[in-house]
Amino acid sequence: MTKVAAVDWLSQAFLSDPYSHYKALRESDPVHWDETRGSWLLTRYDQVAAALRDDDNLSAEQGPAFSMLVTDPPDHTRLRSLVSKAFTARTVQQLGGRIHQIVDELLDAVAPRGEMEVIADLAYPLPITVIAELIGVEPERRDFFRRASQKIAVALGPITDPSVAMSAFEGRTELLQYFDELIAKRRADPREDLISALLAAEERGDFLSHQELLGMLLLLLVGGHETTVNLIANGLLALLRNRDQLELLGTEDGIEKRAVEELLRYDSPVQYSGRIVRNDFEMGGETIRAGDGVRIIVGSANRDPAIFAEPDTLDLQRDPCPHLAFGSGIHFCLGAQLARLEGQIAISAAVRRFPALRLASADLRWRPAPVLRGLEALPVTL
Numbered sequence: 238m239t240k241v242a243a244v245d246w247l248s249q250a251f252l253s254d255p256y257s258h259y260k261a262l263r264e265s266d267p268v269h270w271d272e273t274r275g276s277w278l279l280t281r282y283d284q285v286a287a288a289l290r291d292d293d294n295l296s297a298e299q300g301p302a303f304s305m306l307v308t309d310p311p312d313h314t315r316l317r318s319l320v321s322k323a324f325t326a327r328t329v330q331q332l333g334g335r336i337h338q339i340v341d342e343l344l345d346a347v348a349p350r351g352e353m354e355v356i357a358d359l360a361y362p363l364p365i366t367v368i369a370e371l372i373g374v375e376p377e378r379r380d381f382f383r384r385a386s387q388k389i390a391v392a393l394g395p396i397t398d399p400s401v402a403m404s405a406f407e408g409r410t411e412l413l414q415y416f417d418e419l420i421a422k423r424r425a426d427p428r429e430d431l432i433s434a435l436l437a438a439e440e441r442g443d444f445l446s447h448q449e450l451l452g453m454l455l456l457l458l459v460g461g462h463e464t465t466v467n468l469i470a471n472g473l474l475a476l477l478r479n480r481d482q483l484e485l486l487g488t489e490d491g492i493e494k495r496a497v498e499e500l501l502r503y504d505s506p507v508q509y510s511g512r513i514v515r516n517d518f519e520m521g522g523e524t525i526r527a528g529d530g531v532r533i534i535v536g537s538a539n540r541d542p543a544i545f546a547e548p549d550t551l552d553l554q555r556d557p558c559p560h561l562a563f564g565s566g567i568h569f570c571l572g573a574q575l576a577r578l579e580g581q582i583a584i585s586a587a588v589r590r591f592p593a594l595r596l597a598s599a600d601l602r603w604r605p606a607p608v609l610r611g612l613e614a615l616p617v618t619l
């Protein structure tokens with residue numbers, strides 16, 4: 238089997254087109270040992286799907302952690318069941334009206350300017366506002382909340398500058414302090430929000446430690462907006478680069494929903510999940526050993542021609558579209574329904590409101606963060 242040359246995962250060359258590198262791996266070395274990262278890279282759909290579901294051999298646990306994302310059963314099951322009700326399709330549908338309202342306000346604000354920077358003006362403020370309201374952040378603290386989360390978010394990429402790490406630490410401390418205050422208030426005076434629901438669960442005896450409650454709030458905050466930002470911005474970019482597809486929006490029933498599934502497949506906001514091997518096992522003729530790291534590259538599985546015909550073509554009418562952008566198995570994204578709804582509303586509202594929407598620059602830079610795939614900025618004219 239031909240071995241594929243190592244690449245610099247943080248270079249703009251890789252970031253602007255990771256897919257040709259994934260293709261080479263899928264074709265000639267689908268279970269690849271990456272010496273520089275000290276981990277296995279899985280790139281074929283069937284092996285990616287199998288790995289995401291293989292809880293016997295692979296563990297999500299990463300040291301002492303207090304969040305379900307990096308916890309195995311039974312703790313994972315307990316933590317997830319405490320919040321899963323807040324994220325079911327039915328509960329999330331009820332947020333539709335409010336999401337429309339936020340999107341309309343954001344688009345009203347940019348309309349007179351004749352241009353917008355999609356990330357700062359739409360893709361970032363929408364999910365952070367939605368998750369802040371869901372958690373129960375008080376309206377007068379929303380700006381503080383947004384600034385503190387931004388400090389954490391900057392550090393989700395590789396940290397090249399110590400001031401970024403400092404600022405992330407500061408953001409985390411500020412948020413944890415604020416959550417402590419909010420928890421005390423809601424304990425005394427419960428409202429219809431997620432914090433109050435979690436405190437009620439704790440009182441019913443569904444055990445949730447204080448550390449776990451804070452871990453849960455931070456996970457929902459970071460997971461709830463850093464990814465959805467990229468669904469909206471990567472999605473609009475793909476549509477602007479494929480005008481024939483953009484023009485399909487609004488032409489048939491259900492196209493908005495299908496469009497978002499295809500956009501999630503085509504340029505997945507989360508490119509891979511990490512696991513640690515629990516027991517030795519065989520995959521694709523290789524022995525994967527206990528203690529090894531594994532990167533399960535859903536961004537590559539979603540371009541596998543064994544499952545998706547012409548995988549590098551954006552086709553909003555693709556049906557079915559069994560992408561793995563939200564993972565699979567027990568860690569399947571808890572916020573998938575919410576992300577889908579925000580993506581559908583934001584993308585279709587922007588396209589409908591501004592039919593002449595165009596890219597304002599051909600020079601786009603990707604954030605140096607290979608897990609969360611997103612642009613630094615996406616300037617457009619209206």
Ligand code: HEM
Pocket residue numbers: 289297305306307317368456457460461462464465468505506507510511561562563564565567568569570571572573575576577
């Ligand atoms: C387009 C947007 C989103 C994408 C692409 C995405 C993707 C993912 C993926 C791939 C996983 C699985 C990770 C793994 O297996 O290691 C995951 C888990 C998770 N996501 Fe999302 N996510 C999105 C939006 C959201 C939102 C809006 C929320 C919350 C409000 C959220 C909350 C979570 C949580 C809590 C988990 C952990 C679930 C568990 O461990 O059981 N995500 N997400």
